[in-house]
Amino acid sequence: MNATAAASLYEYVLAVHIMAVVVAFGVTFAYPIMFSVAARQDPRGLPLMHRVEYTIERFLINPGLLVVLAAGIFLASDGHHWSQFFVQWGLGAVIVIGALVGSVMIPTAKRAEQVSERDIAAAGEGELEMSGEYQALVRRLSAVGTLLSVLVLVTILLMATGA
Numbered sequence: 085m086n087a088t089a090a091a092s093l094y095e096y097v098l099a100v101h102i103m104a105v106v107v108a109f110g111v112t113f114a115y116p117i118m119f120s121v122a123a124r125q126d127p128r129g130l131p132l133m134h135r136v137e138y139t140i141e142r143f144l145i146n147p148g149l150l151v152v153l154a155a156g157i158f159l160a161s162d163g164h165h166w167s168q169f170f171v172q173w174g175l176g177a178v179i180v181i182g183a184l185v186g187s188v189m190i191p192t193a194k195r196a197e198q199v200s201e202r203d204i205a206a207a208g209e210g211e212l213e214m215s216g217e218y219q220a221l222v223r224r225l226s227a228v229g230t231l232l233s234v235l236v237l238v239t240i241l242l243m244a245t246g247a
Contacts, residue, residue: 094159097155098155104149104152104155152178174243192228
């Protein structure tokens with residue numbers, strides 16, 4: 085019987101790199117469904133949804149992005165891949181994602197939470213209609229969130245194919 089060799093450090097770090105991507109960004113693909121259900125079922129719960137959104141971004145996506153970056157740096161260095169396009173793309177993607185999460189997604193979700201609370205309070209027990217300001221914030225979150233999701237998927241494709 086032939087014993088198989090143990091996995092190399094490179095393979096373990098690659099697994100950590102992939103797991104960090106799944107953990108950090110997996111939930112973001114469910115955001116549109118979660119918000120759609122919340123808006124239809126109980127729009128008065130939207131402030132909580134936005135709080136959950138920016139809390140996930142602060143405590144799951146941002147740290148996950150750091151793990152992705154650190155593992156990626158190890159993989160590029162250990163495998164001597166720095167000159168390959170997919171590494172340059174990945175590094176750029178990390179920078180763009182981190183910048184957009186920090187400068188657009190988190191502050192916009194916090195503002196959406198505040199505006200939705202204001203709109204709910206203004207409606208009292210009556211029919212709730214979200215303001216134009218709230219709708220504009222949600223459009224911004226949706227547009228940038230979609231861009232980030234596409235960026236994550238394209239990056240995965242480039243990494244997996246070694247393009």
